[in-house]
Amino acid sequence: EAESWAECLDVAVRTALRAGQMVRVSVMQEKRVSSKSTPTDLVTEADQHVEELIISTLREKFPSHRFIGEESSAAGEKCVLTDNPTWIIDPIDGTCNFVHSFPMVAVSIGFAVKKQLEFGVIYHCFDGTLYTGRRGHGAFCNGVRLHVSKEKDVSKALILTEIGAKRDPHTLDVFLGNMKQLLSTPVHGVRIIGSSTLALCQVASGAAEAYYQYGLHCWDIAAAALIITEAGGCVIDTTGGPLDLMSRRVVAAGSQEIADYIVQQLKPISYGRDDDD
Ligand code: IPD
Numbered sequence: 001e002a003e004s005w006a007e008c009l010d011v012a013v014r015t016a017l018r019a020g021q022m023v024r025v026s027v028m029q030e031k032r033v034s035s036k037s038t039p040t041d042l043v044t045e046a047d048q049h050v051e052e053l054i055i056s057t058l059r060e061k062f063p064s065h066r067f068i069g070e071e072s073s074a075a076g077e078k079c080v081l082t083d084n085p086t087w088i089i090d091p092i093d094g095t096c097n098f099v100h101s102f103p104m105v106a107v108s109i110g111f112a113v114k115k116q117l118e119f120g121v122i123y124h125c126f127d128g129t130l131y132t133g134r135r136g137h138g139a140f141c142n143g144v145r146l147h148v149s150k151e152k153d154v155s156k157a158l159i160l161t162e163i164g165a166k167r168d169p170h171t172l173d174v175f176l177g178n179m180k181q182l183l184s185t186p187v188h189g190v191r192i193i194g195s196s197t198l199a200l201c202q203v204a205s206g207a208a209e210a211y212y213q214y215g216l217h218c219w220d221i222a223a224a225a226l227i228i229t230e231a232g233g234c235v236i237d238t239t240g241g242p243l244d245l246m247s248r249r250v251v252a253a254g255s256q257e258i259a260d261y262i263v264q265q266l267k268p269i270s271y272g273r274d275d276d277d
Contacts, residue, residue: 005111008062008085009119009134012109015057016123016130019050019107023092023125026050033099036074041165042095047071050091054109058087070219079218079274081245083114088245090219093122094195103127108197110222112245120223122197131201133227139204148233148254149206154261157187157209160199164215164271174269178212181265200224203252204231210253212238212262214269218245228252234259238266246274 026046033044051071059067066082069089073079081088088110092098098105103126110120122131131146133139139146151157159182163175179190191208193199196216202208204227225235225243234256236242238249240263248271253259 005113005118006134008111009121009132011058011061012087012111012119012121013130013132015054016107016109016121018057019054019091020123020125020128022046022050022053023098023105023107027098027101027105027125031099038165038167040096040167042099043071043074044092044095044099046098047092047095050107051089054089054091054107055087068218070217073274079246081112081115081218081275085111085113087111088219088222090197090217093197093220097194102194104193104195104198106195106197106201108219108223110219110224110226112222117222117226120226122201122223122227124198124201131204131227133204133223133230135226135230137230139227139230141201141205146204146227146231147206148203148228148231149209150254151209152255152257154187154209154258155185157258158189158191158207159187159262160191160193160202160208160211162192162194162196162199162213162216164213164269166215166269166271171269174267175214178266182262185265196220197224200228200252203233203254204228206231206254209255210251210258210262212251212266214238214249215271216248216250218274221245221250225250225252236263238263238268248272248274
């Protein structure tokens with residue numbers, strides 16, 4: 001069985017590279033942009049085409065597997081994690097960046113069996129960086145082993161977050177309040193790059209100490225959570241408990257100390273769950 005997941009990982013890598021190529025071509029073409037849950041939750045035709053490419057390729061090879069994809073979910077497919085082998089796919093993470101040709105866009109493919117993540121693949125479409133992780137086998141960037149930052153002192157931390165799609169005054173107050181709380185710790189810095197998966201990959205690489213967000217989705221976390229864990233980091237819920245893929249909340253850090261500190265500072269923003277109908 002373990003070997004067959006290795007084959008799945010191989011296929012995932014090849015599929016992510018092909019999808020990334022499609023993203024690089026599409027970014028130079030005229031984009032048809034529309035919005036989903038809110039006016040700032042963007043989608044383009046490219047998101048849908050890239051997801052179709054990924055899912056049809058994987059489904060042909062693994063017909064019995066299940067698929068959770070950002071655009072399939074937007075089109076009304078159920079977003080529920082069962083014990084079956086399940087692929088969790090974000091065809092274009094950083095759609096707003098993609099729309100503006102801001103070069104931080106990734107393809108993310110995670111794979112879970114019995115609700116446990118087995119591997120993750122994240123491909124940075126513009127600089128060609130490939131992040132991979134397989135449970136029990138480590139995390140890699142272009143084949144080089146990844147290690148998180150071992151910094152325990154939050155006042156020396158570089159912290160990443162993302163804004164999320166809700167922009168009502170209460171949400172913005174809490175979002176900015178959380179950021180103010182961390183900035184006044186003071187931490188070294190806070191960054192927003194516009195792609196949850198690539199931000200999480202910076203934590204896996206040790207280029208940032210931590211990441212937190214309310215409002216992301218299972219396809220933004222799945223692959224990256226495995227990669228960070230395999231790089232030696234911790235990925236938990238904003239309440240301090242174990243990560244819940246469907247909860248739309250995450251705190252990830254190189255060290256437990258920094259993760260715990262962030263958990264204590266955050267005030268919650270309620271986004272509901274991915275697996276709510
Ligand atoms: C989004 C981006 C964004 C983050 C959102 C994600 P998408 O993914 O990563 O930076 O704030 O929470 O859902 O829609 O571009 O795939």
